[in-house]
Amino acid sequence: MIDYNQRSAKLKSVKSEKSAEIRDLPRVPRLRSFRNSWALAANPIPVITDYLDQFGDTVGLYLGGVRPTLLTRDPGLIQHVLQKNHRNYPKSELTRGVARYLGHGLLTSEGSYWLQQRRLIQPGFHRQRIAALTELMLDVIDECLAPVLDAAGKQGGVAQVAVHELMTATAFRIIARSVFSSSMTEAELQQMARLLTELQGFYVRTLRQPYLRPWLGVTGQYRLHDGLAAELRQLIRGYIQRRKQEQQADPGFAKDDLLQMLLDARYEDSGEAMTDEQVLDEAAILLVAGHETAANALSWLWLLLARHPEEAAKVRAEMQRVLGSRRPSFTDLPQLPYSMQVVQETMRLYPPVWIVDRQAAEDDEYNGLPLPKGTLISAYLYGVHHLPRLWPEPEAFCPARFGKDQPAPPTYAYLPFGGGPRLCIGNQFALTEMQLVLLEVLRRFEVEWQEQPPIQMRPLITLRPRAEINLRFRAR
Numbered sequence: 001m002i003d004y005n006q007r008s009a010k011l012k013s014v015k016s017e018k019s020a021e022i023r024d025l026p027r028v029p030r031l032r033s034f035r036n037s038w039a040l041a042a043n044p045i046p047v048i049t050d051y052l053d054q055f056g057d058t059v060g061l062y063l064g065g066v067r068p069t070l071l072t073r074d075p076g077l078i079q080h081v082l083q084k085n086h087r088n089y090p091k092s093e094l095t096r097g098v099a100r101y102l103g104h105g106l107l108t109s110e111g112s113y114w115l116q117q118r119r120l121i122q123p124g125f126h127r128q129r130i131a132a133l134t135e136l137m138l139d140v141i142d143e144c145l146a147p148v149l150d151a152a153g154k155q156g157g158v159a160q161v162a163v164h165e166l167m168t169a170t171a172f173r174i175i176a177r178s179v180f181s182s183s184m185t186e187a188e189l190q191q192m193a194r195l196l197t198e199l200q201g202f203y204v205r206t207l208r209q210p211y212l213r214p215w216l217g218v219t220g221q222y223r224l225h226d227g228l229a230a231e232l233r234q235l236i237r238g239y240i241q242r243r244k245q246e247q248q249a250d251p252g253f254a255k256d257d258l259l260q261m262l263l264d265a266r267y268e269d270s271g272e273a274m275t276d277e278q279v280l281d282e283a284a285i286l287l288v289a290g291h292e293t294a295a296n297a298l299s300w301l302w303l304l305l306a307r308h309p310e311e312a313a314k315v316r317a318e319m320q321r322v323l324g325s326r327r328p329s330f331t332d333l334p335q336l337p338y339s340m341q342v343v344q345e346t347m348r349l350y351p352p353v354w355i356v357d358r359q360a361a362e363d364d365e366y367n368g369l370p371l372p373k374g375t376l377i378s379a380y381l382y383g384v385h386h387l388p389r390l391w392p393e394p395e396a397f398c399p400a401r402f403g404k405d406q407p408a409p410p411t412y413a414y415l416p417f418g419g420g421p422r423l424c425i426g427n428q429f430a431l432t433e434m435q436l437v438l439l440e441v442l443r444r445f446e447v448e449w450q451e452q453p454p455i456q457m458r459p460l461i462t463l464r465p466r467a468e469i470n471l472r473f474r475a476r
Contacts, residue, residue: 025058025059025060025369026055026056026058026059026060027055027059027060027061028051028055028059028060028061028062030062033061033062033063034062034066037208037209037211038209040208041204041205041208041209043456043457043458043459043466044208044355044459045354045382045457045459048071048380048383049382049383049386051071052071052073052380052383057072057073057074057387058070058071058072058073058074058077058369059071059072063207063208063210063376063378066210066211067210067376068376069376069377069378070371070375070376070377070378071378071380072377072378072379072380073379073380073383073384073387075384075390075410075411075412075413076366076367076412077366077367077369077377077379078379078381078384078412078415078419079411079412079419079420080366081358081377081379082356082358082379082412082418082419082420082422083412083419083420083421085364086420086421086422087361088360088361088362088364089358089359089360089361089377090110090111090358090359090361091108091110091357091358091359092357092358092359092376093359095107095108095356095357097203097206097207098203098461100203100226100229101199101203101225101226101228101229101232102199102229102281102284102285102288103233103277103280103281103284103285104278104281105117105281105282105284105285105286106118106121106282106285106425107285107288107289108285114422116267117278117282118425119268120265120267120274121261121262121265121282121425122425123261124258124261124262125425125426125428125429127428130330130428130429130432131330131331132256133178133429133432134329134330134432134436136174136177136178137174137178137432137433137436138327138328138436138440140170140173140174140177141170141174141436141437141440141441142440143173144166144169144170144173145440145441145444148161148166148445148473149444149475152445152473152474152475153475157474157475158472158473158474158475159472159473159475160450160470160471160472161470161471161472161473162468162469162470163298163299163302163303163468163469163470163471164295164296164299164464164465164468164469165468167294167295167296167298167299167302167437168193168291168295168299169189170295170298170437171290171291171292171294171295171298171433172189172192172193172287172291172295173189174291174294174433175286175287175290175291176189176287176291177257178257178258178290178429179257179258179259179283179286179287179290180239180243180257180259181255181256181257181259181260182239188235191231191235192232192235192287195228195229195231195232195235196232196288196292198225198228199225199228199229199232200460200461200462201460202221202225203225203461204460204461232284233280233284236280236283236284236287237280239259239283240259240276240279240280240283243255243259243260243263244263247263258283258286259279259283262274262279262282262283263279286426289424289426290426290429290430292352292461292462293352293353293417293424293426293430293462294430294433294434294437296350296352296462296463296464296465297343297346297347297350297352297416297430297434298434298437298438299464299465299469300346300349300350300463300465301342301343301346301434301438302441302447302469302471303455303465303469303471304342304345304346304349304397305342305447306447306448306449306471307397307449308397309446309447309448311342311397311399312442312446312447314338314399315336315338315339315342315438315439315442316442318336318337318338318339319336319339319439319442319443322335322336323336323439323443325443327439327440327443328436328439328440330432333432333435333436336435336439337403337404338399338403339435339438339439340402340431340435341399341400341401341402341403342399342438343431343434343435343438344399344402344414344416345397345398345399345401345402346397347416348385348391348414348416349385349386349395349397350457350463351381351382351385351415351416351463352416352417352462352463353381353415353416353417353418353424353462353463354380354381354382354459354462354463355378355379355380355381355382355459356378356379356381356418357376357377357378357379358376358377358379359374359375359376359377360372360373360374360375360377361373381415381416381418382459382463384412384413384414384415385413385414385415385416387413390409390410390413391409391413417430441473443476444473444475444476445473445474445475445476446473446474446476447471447472447473447474448471448472448473448474449471449472450470450471450472452469452470453467455467455469
């Protein structure tokens, strides 16, 4: 057991001895934070990057001009918070607030309950299960690319493709079928995508502009979005209820999917199953997190490859050498390392998880920097991925930097799925899915750039493109 009284006394001494360091910790003036709150709400990345470039890799600021926050892109401090002393740094109320709209699943739960749920769900993402899902993923990719091929056939071999829309539909159908063994209808897909975008946009606004919360309450915005969250949960609940009805009608009925895994799982200590609400919470998180990461990363990937056709040619040459004209199997994927390097470099430039937050449960310190109880720490993963001292030519798209002949990235310099014990449970699922989509699209199409306004980032909970990415897919 940690004696926190002794530790607090020791840290008070440290604070006294390190008072110069506390005073010297750069801080963004509160007035400047408040003036920048509208720009921060629209796109925080340029604002945050400017702060850190000017004041240093760890700064104090007021989020939205109101909430005291420690912002860092120091890999050592991030490792300390996410891994080395992770028990002292649960997610803050900023992330826990997502539970209001998505429920208390793995993403939002904490402590012993989170660990219990993680252990219960982990088998659903073991290598063997992901291998078994490869054919399912490939079938969904075939279905989603078929209309593009058809459109190309009718338009001289070239189809105009709204890439983010296509990748979102593909990723959503893959996770929906993996969870429910069935595809959502197009109407349900569109409805869920709309609900998730509206909920994310509203929730992030409440974080970045906290001074608006009273007005949002008076104008009924919280009530409105609670209703949207209820609509989303009811949509998912319908799938769960239908599964249970199928099982009641036919005791021998069985499905090999993630929903069935959730329904069949039993706690080791009690032998009991999850309640219906627990299953709903976990299924909702799987659907949301299971498509957002892949859909956004793949959208950025196609933008990058359209601008760098020489990199697509390298992937295609590797495919020809390993696969010929056949589609890949799970066992082929390790033999196609350059395609994975393209995925890795895309997620370095555009990390789906672009920032994470933690809050100190007790007094702590890192390299002489006091971290008092209650300190809100925002780990700026996007900033780490773009630091020149960690990544030569950080703004360049260079998949070769992840090659086996290259030095490994410095510790905690690469965190596309977070880090520490709360590393995303579905990271291998997402990587497999993205590699398969990359290979199957390039097997069918040349992806070409077309002139359009610059594509800006839209950092919500995940890093989305602000506008649609429109590209040409030329049938091969």
